[in-house]
Amino acid sequence: MVEQEACVIEATSLQAYFHDSLSDVFKQHDTQLTQEAHAYIVNLLFHFSRSEQVFDWHEKRLTLKPLALLYGEAVHAKSNGERLLVLRRLGDVALFVAGIFGPSLDRKAVGINYYIDMGGGAYDWLSDNLENGGKHSMSWETFRELAVKFENLVSALDSFAQNSCLRGDSSLIRLYEKWLRSKDPKCAEQLRKQGVPVSSVDSKLTH
């Protein structure tokens, strides 16, 4: 029970941090989002705060699957449900990578506009093909909103990444991952200094 409680505290605090920080950034960028779209971005950042959620293991290392290959998986999908999931991942990965790692895309053959185009297109397709109120947890309106505002969202996430030291060796996400693995109090302290109120539950209690 202690373990469960500790996990809830960790999750809530990081999501709360993302929520508040993003609210500020969206205001600065004059980007108005519905609650659903805002929550979607918060959950996206939280989900991708674990690098294995963004990258795939390939030949003993983490690699980023090209968007074109994800698109190919959607083309060859065996069911519409699978296709929805693949295109949603395509949109999510494109938004996260373009927003958080945008500067590194300058060194790639395809630039940031490719990610904006592919990701926005995937969300647009989802909005067109989701039945409102169907089995899927997301509404088509949210995906439409994400598609229309995709470029603004990338720009806002870029500012967010700069403000939050999300990039580089001392990045927040790396620090958070290290803390998740080790529960090192020093990491926790550094995270708190950067505004992430992680749980102070002792590592012994969580295992």
Place this chain on the structure above:
Amino acid sequence: MPLTHIQSQLQGIYDLRLDHRVEDFLITDEAQVDRLEQCRKFRSTQEKLLISEYDGELFVSLYLAEELLETLETNNPYRRLESKNLREFCTVLEGVSHFIYLTWNATHDRSISRLELELQAEVDKFVSIFLLSGKQGSPIPWGTLSTWLFDRCHYDSALGPDELHRYKTANKLAREFCRRLEPCFDSEGLHYGIIKELRRFYRKRHHEKLTSAGGDVLSRSP
């Protein structure tokens, strides 16, 4: 030289202005390819577009195996396209298509993905063969060409899973695109409507190009 013919045919279909001639970027020496690839283990193929970018400049070379060009010199497909030269013609055409698509987009400061490159090459092969066979008085029926090019194609067993997946996706999207154009194809040539559609398609990119090619393939029940 067939290379010149192929380049001018593709540029004519798509109305492309390009200052570069493919012959000026041609390599036929495999050892030179190895040196350019710096001994990294890339798949050995008869056709390969070598690209490197340094300090904002793009360096491009097109490798075509000597025997491919010899076959096309001996059995010039622009005199007669037949089973003796069809495979070699397709391979060379694919290389020239890659070269033109890459350089045209680069000169317009547009990035492209490898999937788009492969997709365009598949369409280029289909349209070029269809037109050439029609011009020579023995048009290959649309269905026969589609089956041969898209359904009965073989993939190199040395392809990695990602590459194979990319080729299969390009193949499927190109087949879909050509299928939708079928009613517009005319064995006597291409009428202006279809040329406009092909030119529009050429200039699309990224998501728009893929969905434009695939049409409703994503919306159809698998």
